Amino acid sequence: MTNAHDFTLDAELDATESWDAEDLGTDEAGDWVSGYADEPDPEDVDQTVGEMDLAERHALRRVATLRTDLEDITEVEYRQLRLERVVLVGVWTDGSVEDAENSMAELALLAETAGSEVLDAIYQRRQKPDPATYVGRGKVDGLREIVQASGADTVICDGELAPSQLRNLEDRLKIKVVDRTALILDIFAQHAKSKEGQAQVELAQLSYMKQRLRGWGGNLSRQAGGRVAAGAGIGGRGPGETKIETDRRRINTKIAKLNRELREMKGTRDTKRQERRRHQIPSVSIAGYTNAGKSSLLNRLTDAGVLVENALFATLDPTTRRTTTADGRVYTMSDTVGFVRHLPHQLVEAFRSTLEEVADSDLILHVVDGSHPDPEGQLAAVREVFAEIKADQVPELVVINKADAADPMVLARLRQREPHSVVVSAKTGEGIAEALAVVEGELPRPDVEFKALLPYERGDLINRLHQHGEIASLEHTADGTIVHGRANEDLAGELAAYSL
Template sequence: MADEHLPGPADPDGDQQDLADRMALTRVPGMSTELQDESEVEYRSLRLERVVLISVWTTGTADDARNAMIELKALAEAAGSQVLEGLVQRRSRPDAATYLGAGKVDELREVVVATGADTVIADGELSPAQLRNLEDRVGVKVVDRTALILDIFAQHARSVEGRTQVELAQLTYLKQRLRGWGDSLSRQVGGRAASGVGIGGRGPGETRLETDRRRINARIAVLRRRLRGMDATRALGREGRRRRRIPSVAVVGYTNAGKSSLLNRLTGAGLLVEDALFATLDPTTRRCRAADGRVYTMTDTVGFVRHLPTELVEAFRSTLEESVQADLLVHVVDGSDPDPEGQITAVREVLDGIGAGGRPELLAVNKTDLADPDVLARLRAEHRDAVLVSARTGEGVDALREAVESALPAPHERVDVLIPWDRGDLVDRIHRFGEIESDEYLADGTRLVARVHADLAAELAGFAVAPGGGRPE
């Protein structure tokens, strides 16, 4: 990849791109998927699409452009593709008609023919016109980044709610990109048919394209009604936890940052762990107990990615609300990633978009066993409250657990009560939802000095110990 042109501070023209860079269609080395053994070659030749990746580099450094292509390669492979080539063109903006420059599309066609590729994947969201023009010029299927991510979600969704959310997102995306091929999809003709069709040739007044769009809209309405019912169930569970004053922790972060692995380490949840993008789509909540006896919940959430499709954010809004409602966000970052700061920024942008940007946040830098020590030192310097941890080796897990428990919201009503032996239920609730300062077992019951939430303190008012140490009148 050619060196980028970076203007100096005195450059009167601002950020100007070198003309040769702008016009170049550059091969990105290391894009070809590595096949491990003969059996894998046979498997992939039967099952995997052969794809060429394309991208338009508009802003940022050469490293940024390369990291974006590496991520696109990982997404393509997660969808079940064999990546053959990766091509980047430097332009000020994507071409409105063909994404790449018109002349470079011909070069892309040559690469597709030479490699035998059957699909082109673009690192951006293409308009319907760009998709159609690229397919017509290149001669193979063209997929944009949004369709690629939707396909991965469709493969990994397991629960009824997850599959419903993915289908809604796919239909919302597809509705704007319906296209027809030739006269076979036409169902209406004018009063004076140009080709002599005349009487009997007039259709029912609706094109095939309009019929498809109407059917998609009807299906979208059904899916939204179904999700509203699921939303109500999820909201009922959240309300129950709030009513019982159970603090909630949401584990958020970039896809494949190790969120599920960390949750397994912290709670023994036994969640699916896979070195793949978007391996977890269905949120899982586990009940935890702090060292002081308090109960709280931890929820594993769907991973984020740069430029997360709007359709997915809307469809998964009920799932993402676990983050909005959480008392604490544990933001997991992959310390071994080439651009961990970029991950942090991308996740926070999504959190801001769903209304969770103001929630308390604890940064957990994961995969420290694989990370560059210099990168870890820089992250520690820039984020002084971050906890360094390795879910694989267990290093730092205890420190992370302590940090989480210390950041949980604490009850503030101090009570000194003597609970009769026949009210063990109240003792249990104080232990689970309060902070015990002291306990004493007496003949009349259990005396507890603790901090609890206001609603529980009101229930305990009748058992308060008098200032002299005796029971109330």
Template structure:
């Protein structure tokens, strides 16, 4: 959303550089209670699935890639768990051709996992993958503590970090869609009858069993899902209206996308001076933030910070955040931010491009031009940076923390923005100061002079704007495409 479209109080806070610090302090003040056990005692109610993570043990199945890649995947899972507010006690990796269809890790490893849980005092197991309802139940029966998968963990993080009305609705929809197929088999009591007058008008001989509890839960989830879809559809229409309004003006739009915690918000703050929340945590930013900025050549552009991506991003989230991801597809330039300090940055690029390509294909849209920005070079391994220079020769290497490389980044952005411009010479009467102001706002002025007839300006303008101002155009041998 743009500043103009946001609520007044929200806009005021977004302009305040201290907002990021305030949000960070507010978020840090939320701490999970230590000492409460989540060991499964009564699993009759679906509500027990609400995450109360404390001490967790991570479990992963290594099916492909090198051992270093498998360890990096577990390290990322540990970051996710810590972002959700839990303490990681231990981590186990098993080498298999494919996950066990019954318990995900096999019966033998499940018993080993139970011993680790007893030794560490953990009360939750997090699996690095999406488990079926059967796998969740079978593994819980063996380890006797709550088991969640990677998808549920990411959904929990999104639920904690969502702040806007649209973001909260999108996360709730994703959680409902994830929960619905997993209601089946959640405890024998879910099949109990409601009894009494449920499902009938009452009376002797008319009282029947009515709905079972699982049927009631499913119905309520479907009703809430339908309501959330209607709400998000209404919000999408409002977002589309704002987007069309922005398209009506020739101000270039630049989307900042990339892997979670790659430094997108820091990059936006460095480029525009915005006080957006910056935190060394996964998915710190969920709500898109739009800021206007002026490039060194005088051209005004709009930067949009978007939600981060992650390996195996849950399909429910991709669907729920579809309207947000459309901001990336509709932009004229995509700044693809990559964490240069990551052990395997090329895998980050692959994960982000997979999601973007899916959205582009579904929308039947044209993929925006992409400029890869390698961030955090001040903390990166020189060997990794050398590999990235060879793999991505057109990438720009910067540090949002120190400002290193930003001159080159701005030059590359200006090249892309100006690539479709038309170079014209205009002679504008002194009575049309509004046209002069528009030329300065929407173009890059090369030369300006005042004559007896008016203001003579040599400028690079978008083709559409140059056409609208054709009446002021004068013949010049330098006119043409910039």
């Protein structure tokens, strides 16, 4: 896939005329638009980090319908400014026609998020994908006619293609073929901002690419010999590495380096997590399908101010915020990367250290889009990932979001299907108070019950009880403060000296 944040330029275009990769984005409808976004006022101290990130992402936009084909190419080099034009292909193996159409609609949204213009979409009913060309031979011929008639640059298949399927389709269609996995990886590569997120995406891309290396002609399969580069002539001939073997070795070396870097970053994340455990601070993770409104919910619940955008996989880097319950107890709430149907295995492996935040949390807020055509499918797809990362045993509260745009009949059906759920609208604030009350009730309670007479000079213990314990009753007397409640073992040990 062409990077959505790069213009499609002719190879002869000078590098100094390229555009900034981080300055492009989509509007709320997913269409590319042109023009410079209003620059943020440097004196506006109320602007959140998320608003600044969104302004940066939308600083320069494109118009899909505008072209700069030059009629006179003698004055300057020929160039063309446009989106990548794609045709979608799917294989419908099970489920209803509605399921197949929902899957193709989601693929179209993914393609537009990656920076392409969808020209056409076709799918075929088969018991299983064709082992040679994914779709049947006749469908390939029809697809080639569609590609030639529409002038498409790329074909995107709604599934993970084997290397042989990819090669056969490209040989017959004569244009680039991309599968669903490569498409999702491309979107992740565009949206990753942190060093850890970029390393995780690169690791997933290299793992995917390693199995799909191919040579283009004999020059890439020639062994070293003669007067070759780096002086590997005499003494360098014989059973040397071919070009594809060299590429594979370099990829393996890069994968090993990225794994080392991610292990170091994982150590930092583990240290922070252990520090929270040492202080016995409960943690809540917000997880769910992509574009279900997880970041909006985090902003509504904690005033986090993180990036919110109506796009798939807008959030890749997890955000953790410290917040308090109504009675003063401290806990953390984390926003996580969104999931999708058939999430690439390479991504789950690469993001495992990040997804451990979900598996190690005390409560999962499973956010589902109530206005989506298939919310039950979203719930099932996310729970498959939960099982893969060993998070299926963590207590779960289903948060049905976008109640302002959902059909009341669908909301009633979801409430009946998921009894342990709440209905909210992160956009309007509807149901947020109820959701917070349920979350506070679901948080783990301290283990040890106590009753103590605390001297007035030990106000620090009272403060810690408010933050990390539960105070059932508090009475001020002449000798000190009589406190009755529950606390964790460490805090209860300090209170033992004043127990009644």
